[in-house]
Amino acid sequence: MEKRSIDLGRCLVRDGKADCHRCEEICPQRAIASHAVDQEACDGCGLCTAVCPAAAIEAPEDYAEALKKTMALTPQVLMCGKASPGGVHCLGFLDRRLLWSLATKRPLSLDISRCESCRPAVFAWLQQEVTACNDALARAGKKTIALVHVKPAPPQPKKPRKVERRSFFQALFHSTAEGLQEIAEAQIERSFRFDASAWLRK
Known part of the structure; x- marks a missing residue:
């Protein structure tokens, strides 16, 4: 968590x-x-x-990186981890300034369809911020933020691969090494400080 x-x-x-x-x-x-x-x-x-x-x-969570990834999407959609494994943990960090910065460049869609049942306070906050941003966008003659429901992509089944004996031991060695590296990386606790004003200036 x-x-x-x-x-x-x-x-x-x-x-x-x-x-x-x-x-x-x-x-x-x-x-x-x-x-x-x-x-x-x-x-x-x-x-x-x-x-x-x-x-x-x-x-x-690196919110700056999450916003950068959103800007690279076509169409531009913001969603949480429940809608997409690549989404942020929760959209509660958003405010009208961040929404404006994204929506003024290209049309923006936002999936808050799961927020009301998951985190009612976040849902109320986002409704408030989206409404304020959309009012400003409309006054500026720009396309307002669309509220959408993104269906989660179904998990892709893994296809079994036929592996020769020699390849099997090579794969086993590499997977063990990679597994140890993943375990080591998982022990590192990273923390990020998101400065919305600095991100907007940049």
Whole structure:
């Protein structure tokens, strides 16, 4: 499960001069208190990332890379991991600025069809942000964001391969080495800090 943490070195309360509680107020799981994340309660929706003004939320998901992949799609579609294995864990990190940046370049579709049953708070947030973005797009004479339902692709059956004896042992050796490498990589915990303002400027 995707977990979050807060980098207090970037948080607006770090010097005691700001009184920001946006992440705490928006969290539907009440997983944030005193600028710390309860890892057991956090469900990784990403709403805290969407509202943090200082990009202080650290997550194991690279949102910048996810948006880059979305921009490369034709047509351009944003969806979560339930709709596509290549989708992000949850779309809660999106806000109207990010949606605008994608939709003004090329027509954008968004699949939030599973959000209401999965994470109602994320669904309500996305409806609000899409409506605000679509109002702005319409005023600018641009195509509004289409809400779609992407059907998950059926899993492809693996075809058995006939392997000769010598090839079998070579394949076994390589698969063992690759397996050990995958295990080692799985032990590495990566975290990303998504700065929406920096991404938009770029």
